[in-house]
Amino acid sequence: AKAVTIIRDNWGVPHIYGKTDASVVFGLMYAQCEDNFKGIERNYLYQLGKQAEVDGETNLYTDVQLQLIADSTDAIKDYHT
Incomplete structure (x- = not known):
């Protein structure tokens, strides 16, 4: 988490910065969980x-x-x- 920077612009869109693809993907998933954890959790349960x-x-x-x-x-x- 310390290797990722998430900056939200004036519209709330997350801009994610990291040194590796994995760190950026982590940041993307983190931002999505902030925005819609309930939807992500429901989709996860559906897939399982x-x-x-x-x-x-x-x-x-x-x-x-x-x-x-x-x-x-x-x-x-x-x-x-």
């Missing part, structure tokens, strides 16, 4: 197929569907390539 844990059983079928199509082995292979 765990919305029902927060919203109740109305999202159970969506969660099951997402967990059935998720292939972590394929995702890891894609990440390495």
Whole structure:
């Protein structure tokens, strides 16, 4: 966090500065969490197929569907390539 500088302009747009791509991405995610943490958290739960844990059983079928199509082995292979 000390390697990143986030400066917001007059319109609230974050301008992120860092020495590495990783530090800039960290700053971007930090700024997005400041702006919309609830939305990011909900999207994260959706991608994990765990919305029902927060919203109740109305999202159970969506969660099951997402967990059935998720292939972590394929995702890891894609990440390495």
